[in-house]
Amino acid sequence: MDDLKREAGLAWRDRTVRWSVLGLLVLSLLALGTGWADVAEQRTTLSELKARVDVERAAAIDGQSDAGGAAYYAFHLTYSPPSALAFAAQGVRDVLPYKHRMRMLALEGQIYETDSQNVELSSIGRLDFAFVVAVILPLFLILVLHDLRASEARAGRFTLLCATSPDGAALFWRRAAVRTLFLITVALVPFVVAALVSGAALPGIAVVIGVLIGHALLWLILSNWLASRIQHGATVLTVLLGLWLLSAVAVPAVGKQVVENAVALPNGGELLLLQRETVNAAWDRTKQETMDPFIKAHPQWADYAEVSRPFEWKWYYAFQWLGDDRAAALSTELREGVSQRHRLMGFVAWLSPTLLTERLMARAADTDIPAYQRYENCVRAFHTSLREFHYPMLFGAIEYSEAAMARLPDYAPCDS
Amino acid sequence: MLSAPRRIAREEWRFWRRSKLMLAASVVVVFLVITALITTTGRISSEQTQRREMQTIAEDTFKSQPARHPHRMVHYGHYVFRTPTPLAAIDPGVDAYAGTVMFLEGHRQNSAVFSPFYTAAQTPHLAQLTPARAYLLLLPLVLILAGYASVTRERAAHTDRMLLMSDLTPGAIVLGKVLAMLQLTGVLLIPLAGALIVLVVKGACPIASSILFIGFALYLAVWSLLTVAVSRFASNASRAVLVLLSLWVGLGLILPAASARLATTITPTHGKIETDLDVVSALKDKGDGHNANDPAFEKIRTNLLTQYNVETVEELPVNIRGIVAEAAEAEQAVIMSEFAEDHWSEERAQAVTARQLGWLSPALAMRAVSMIMVGTDIDQHHQFQRDAEASRLEFVQALNRLQAEGITYADDISRSNDRAAEKRTRVDASNWQRLRTFELKPPPVFARMGAAAPYFAMLTLWLIAVTVVLMRSARTLGHDHG
Numbered sequence: 001m002d003d004l005k006r007e008a009g010l011a012w013r014d015r016t017v018r019w020s021v022l023g024l025l026v027l028s029l030l031a032l033g034t035g036w037a038d039v040a041e042q043r044t045t046l047s048e049l050k051a052r053v054d055v056e057r058a059a060a061i062d063g064q065s066d067a068g069g070a071a072y073y074a075f076h077l078t079y080s081p082p083s084a085l086a087f088a089a090q091g092v093r094d095v096l097p098y099k100h101r102m103r104m105l106a107l108e109g110q111i112y113e114t115d116s117q118n119v120e121l122s123s124i125g126r127l128d129f130a131f132v133v134a135v136i137l138p139l140f141l142i143l144v145l146h147d148l149r150a151s152e153a154r155a156g157r158f159t160l161l162c163a164t165s166p167d168g169a170a171l172f173w174r175r176a177a178v179r180t181l182f183l184i185t186v187a188l189v190p191f192v193v194a195a196l197v198s199g200a201a202l203p204g205i206a207v208v209i210g211v212l213i214g215h216a217l218l219w220l221i222l223s224n225w226l227a228s229r230i231q232h233g234a235t236v237l238t239v240l241l242g243l244w245l246l247s248a249v250a251v252p253a254v255g256k257q258v259v260e261n262a263v264a265l266p267n268g269g270e271l272l273l274l275q276r277e278t279v280n281a282a283w284d285r286t287k288q289e290t291m292d293p294f295i296k297a298h299p300q301w302a303d304y305a306e307v308s309r310p311f312e313w314k315w316y317y318a319f320q321w322l323g324d325d326r327a328a329a330l331s332t333e334l335r336e337g338v339s340q341r342h343r344l345m346g347f348v349a350w351l352s353p354t355l356l357t358e359r360l361m362a363r364a365a366d367t368d369i370p371a372y373q374r375y376e377n378c379v380r381a382f383h384t385s386l387r388e389f390h391y392p393m394l395f396g397a398i399e400y401s402e403a404a405m406a407r408l409p410d411y412a413p414c415d416s
Numbered sequence: 417m418l419s420a421p422r423r424i425a426r427e428e429w430r431f432w433r434r435s436k437l438m439l440a441a442s443v444v445v446v447f448l449v450i451t452a453l454i455t456t457t458g459r460i461s462s463e464q465t466q467r468r469e470m471q472t473i474a475e476d477t478f479k480s481q482p483a484r485h486p487h488r489m490v491h492y493g494h495y496v497f498r499t500p501t502p503l504a505a506i507d508p509g510v511d512a513y514a515g516t517v518m519f520l521e522g523h524r525q526n527s528a529v530f531s532p533f534y535t536a537a538q539t540p541h542l543a544q545l546t547p548a549r550a551y552l553l554l555l556p557l558v559l560i561l562a563g564y565a566s567v568t569r570e571r572a573a574h575t576d577r578m579l580l581m582s583d584l585t586p587g588a589i590v591l592g593k594v595l596a597m598l599q600l601t602g603v604l605l606i607p608l609a610g611a612l613i614v615l616v617v618k619g620a621c622p623i624a625s626s627i628l629f630i631g632f633a634l635y636l637a638v639w640s641l642l643t644v645a646v647s648r649f650a651s652n653a654s655r656a657v658l659v660l661l662s663l664w665v666g667l668g669l670i671l672p673a674a675s676a677r678l679a680t681t682i683t684p685t686h687g688k689i690e691t692d693l694d695v696v697s698a699l700k701d702k703g704d705g706h707n708a709n710d711p712a713f714e715k716i717r718t719n720l721l722t723q724y725n726v727e728t729v730e731e732l733p734v735n736i737r738g739i740v741a742e743a744a745e746a747e748q749a750v751i752m753s754e755f756a757e758d759h760w761s762e763e764r765a766q767a768v769t770a771r772q773l774g775w776l777s778p779a780l781a782m783r784a785v786s787m788i789m790v791g792t793d794i795d796q797h798h799q800f801q802r803d804a805e806a807s808r809l810e811f812v813q814a815l816n817r818l819q820a821e822g823i824t825y826a827d828d829i830s831r832s833n834d835r836a837a838e839k840r841t842r843v844d845a846s847n848w849q850r851l852r853t854f855e856l857k858p859p860p861v862f863a864r865m866g867a868a869a870p871y872f873a874m875l876t877l878w879l880i881a882v883t884v885v886l887m888r889s890a891r892t893l894g895h896d897h898g
Contacts, residue, residue, distance in 0.1 A: 016658060019662075023662075027670065030674065030677075034677045034681070037681070038680075045687065045690075049687075049689055049690065049693075052690075052693050053689075053693070056693065056696065077689070092533075092538065095513055095531065095533050096533070096534065099687075099689060100689075101689045101692060101693075109519070112529040112530055112534075113526075113527055113529060113688075114515065114527065114529060114531070114688075115687045115688040115689050116513070116531075116688075117680070117685075118679075118680070118685065118763045118766050118767060118794065119510040119513040119514045119531075119794065119797055120509075120510050120763075120766075120767040120770070120787070120793060120794035120797075121676040121679055121680065121766065121767065121770060122510075122513040122533075122676075123509060123510050123512065123513050124672050124673065124675065124676045124770065124783070125541035125542070125672070125673050125676070126541075126673060126676055126677065127670070127673035127674050127676070127677050131540075131541070131673060134540060135540065135542060135669065136665070136669070136670070139661075139665050143658060143661060143662070147654055150654075151654070233654055234437075234564075234565070234653060234654065234657060235437055237657060237661075238437050238440075238441060238561060241557070241661075242440070242441070242444060245444065245448075245554070245557075248540055248542050248543065249448065249542050249543050249545060249554075250444075250448060250451075250543075251543075252539035252540055252543035253448075253451070253452075253455075253539065253543040253544070253545040254451070255537070255539070256536070256537045256539045256543065256544075257455055259537040260536065260537050265535050267466060267470065268516070268517065268529070268530030268534070268535070269467070269470040269474075269495065269497060269516070269517045269530065270470070272495065272517060272519065272529075272530075273470075273473065273474065273477065273495065276492075276493065276495075276519070277477070280488075280491075280492045283488060284482065284484075310832050310833075311832070334535065337535070338534075338535055341535070341536075341537040341538075342537070342538065344537070345537050345538060345539070352540075354540050354542075354543075355539060355540055355543070358540050368538075369538060
């Protein structure tokens with residue numbers, strides 16, 4: 001114990017250690033603070049938007065005399081609120097949408113709308129806690145640990161130190177561990193405080209803690225092992241930097257290329273064109289050509305399917321559905337492909353601790369691709385519930401009335 | 417006989433050639449640079465082909481529509497695709513994050529959807545390796561590894577004094593080290609030069625390409641000089657490399673990431689949904705262009721009746737429905753564009769705020785120069801949306817005009833119940849041929865040069881600052897052995 005205390009004191013006297021600890025502390029606080037502010041802003045924006053869209057929806061329905069008009073003019077806000085840990089890992093939330101203003105028209109024409117942030121800023125990348133842990137933390141460790149042995153050797157103390165230490169070269173493991181502990185602490189403590197204040201669930205917090213410590217230990221072992229095999233400090237540094245480059249840049253970059261080549265995806269533009277063609281073609285075709293496939297999929301409306309006038313809302317919504325139905329194969333292929341790419345990158349992550357760390361943190365924070373896809377499914381489910389709500393009125397099984405409209409489904413975020 | 421600095425530089429090269437470490441580092445980085453060049457060029461050119469093909473398909477589809485009521489075509493709509501500029505292969509910039517396709521229809525301004533990011537395999541941000549990013553981040557690392565010990569090495573071996581006792585001046589020694597570093601920079605710029613030449617042959621703008629090249633040369637020169645300067649001031653090699661790496665992490669990784677954060681805090685923007693809601697309320701009392709009897713269009717009606725000197729709209733030689741649709745569309749477009757322009761200027765202000773940190777980080781300054789010269793900065797993304805809107809308004813208004821002049825009012829109002837009238841309201845399919853081909857062009861090169869000038873100034877200032885520091889320090893070389 002005294003040994004450790006002495007080592008801690010020694011480490012603290014090292015200028016590089018002090019600066020690194022301070023630097024990492026500042027960065028962690030900055031990343032957590034801005035992440036926190038971001039999430040708070042997302043929550044405010046969502047609640048403001050929700051209120052505005054609700055007022056707008058009520059006003060839109062107010063003036064309507066039939067279900068078709070009500071469904072046409074009523075917009076709904078769908079959204080995925082940030083999780084309690086979202087402040088730590090932004091994931092894909094700054095680029096992929098987490099909120100939509102949508103209505104009962106063909107969903108494929110609406111779901112790809114993005115209320116995205118400034119694309120030039122997105123292309124710079126963001127300073128979030130996951131970035132600090134995955135990318136910056138190893139660099140600090142490398143700076144602090146690479147020269148531990150070599151510097152003593154240069155000062156001519158290496159042999160003496162090993163000889164006088166009760167456990168020989170293990171002394172350097174202890175020294176390295178103490179320095180690593182310093183760095184882990186300044187990153188971890190602010191995070192844990194923030195996570196507890198934000199009310200995150202313990203398993204999620206535990207994952208982030210585990211990832212942070214695991215990632216730090218990995219670089220501790222790598223640095224110290226290399227330092228024990230290579231005498232020259234600068235060489236150790238170069239090799240470690242090379243490994244860092246491999247992990248943060250080369251492996252994921254090559255992996256991305258391989259995965260994207262392996263899993264081909266349909267073109268989004270094609271999907272949109274197909275959807276539009278189907279929806280618009282209905283105007284040039286007989287009503288029967290729209291209603292038949294609709295009734296086949298919704299046999300419960302067979303008795304109400306007669307369309308006698310040139311324009312009837314039920315026919316209009318039938319071809320909206322048909323547009324989605326025709327695009328469904330491409331749309332499913334697209335989503336499955338994206339999810340497949342994400343899964344395969346999971347294998348690449350075993351070769352890149354940086355990627356692995358980012359993935360695990362985004363998963364804990366519920367800000368990764370699967371979380372986005374769960375939100376998308378939630379929107380799809382809501383759209384279905386809208387259709388199921390309106391069909392009885394559109395097809396005339398129920399009379400359109402204010403009382404009936406009072407039961408209009410309200411979007412609620414799905415549990416993750 | 418070579419001049420003194422050139423002899424020093426030659427020695428430096430000899431040292432590098434003997435260093436296995438230097439060799440390994442260069443091989444790794446050059447491999448990454450070339451990988452970046454090949455993969456990005458491949459990706460961008462396949463994106464270009466794909467989006468161009470889709471654009472052609474979209475245009476052909478529109479033109480091959482059967483005879484229809486013009487307003488049906490307004491809602492049938494059209495698609496435009498954003499094709500990356502030829503130089504985007506060097507720096508795709510916002511391309512990966514911005515929507516690639518936009519649906520154009522009457523009465524609405526849609527947003528661009530399907531950014532390449534949407535379907536990309538997700539990696540850490542750093543791993544989105546592009547040639548620009550390789551030159552911004554990886555090559556400075558090579559320069560640091562090559563030069564961090566350039567002066568400290570002499571001092572550690574006390575050869576600096578020996579050099580000074582010969583016929584060398586301190587300035588010549590530092591100049592020699594700088595010369596070697598600049599020669600190395602020149603070598604490292606070869607792959608970029610090669611790629612640019614290929615792109616120019618394929619049709620990229622030669623002026624923009626040259627300026628881009630000069631920008632990267634300036635940027636790497638800053639790092640070369642900075643490396644020698646730090647090596648000059650550091651007490652030993654390990655201190656020098658620590659300082660340089662900290663600078664690299666701070667200037668290359670942390671400040672850029674922080675700049676994005678800073679910008680969103682200082683200059684917040686309104687989101688798309690928020691803006692849409694604002695547009696909805698601004699348009700609320702503007703009248704529905706589908707309804708020629710909407711009281712909002714009373715004035716148009718009276719004016720038309722006076723102009724043609726008739727009593728009723730039925731007697732007009734033009735179809736008032738088309739006229740009203742045209743007027744309503746024009747009025748809406750003005751309002752929607754005002755909101756859009758506001759939103760874009762907010763976004764632009766945000767991007768400019770982030771770029772101001774370029775005074776502190778040459779990497780950020782160079783990033784801005786590169787995106788602007790290539791034409792993949794935020795402005796180009798806005799320009800796409802502006803061009804798309806112009807294209808939308810053009811075809812929608814042409815269709816409205818067609819409704820006003822090609823169809824009689826009597827047919828237009830009775831088409832729901834009268835089959836013959838309905839048939840007469842379908843205008844000939846040849847009219848759809850008039851759709852203009854959509855092509856997004858990068859802004860003129862002089863405009864881009866103007867936009868990039870402030871960031872060039874930042875780079876130049878960095879270069880001057882580092883040069884001055886280095887020159888002043890050279891004079892005292894050899895005095896600090898204590």
